[in-house]
Amino acid sequence: MGTKEEIFKKIYDSMYNELLWYAWHHLRNKSWLEDVLQETFQDVYLALDLVINIENPRAWIYTCLKNNLNEMIRKEWKYQNCISYENDLADIETDGKDFAKEVTDREALRQVMGEENYNDIAFHYLSGYSPEEIAEIKNQNIGQYKMQFSRMKRKMEKSLKRKGFDKE
Secondary structure, eight states: OOOHHHHHHHHHHHHHHHHHHHHHHHHOOHHHHHHHHHHHHHHHHHTHHHHHHSSOHHHHHHHHHHHHHHHHHHHHHHHHHHHHHHHHHHHSOOTTOOHHHHHHHHHHHHHHHOHHHHHHHHHHHHHOOOHHHHHHHTTOOHHHHHHHHHHHHHHHHHHHHHTTOOOO
């Protein structure tokens, strides 16, 4: 059968291009692409004894890649989420309100809702992602996340109502 290195090289050579295209389809970011492929092949090498003894090693490797893609997207989403909604807020018309007051109101809302819930709401309303897309990015069950998102919206609405903002 060969040494561990020979087996790994055979897997690497036979699957690299197809995994590259699969990852490119999901990421469209060249620097992330190399990182996620490196992590995936590292996982394959570390679990090589398992990989060569399972019924469908290709499926295991694709699952490994998918998990690494989701993890990378989730980490980047958390980072970009913080930056993106603040940048989006700067582009929103203030409707004649004092921008400093809006910032203070956002900070108060963030404290009431909690950082993660606030980020999810901001990601939805300011960046335009649907709850289904956010659930997929966060690698959560869509139905479960939609229920959680609904609770977040109600919490936000109650907080805004207490501050004197009514739904339009």
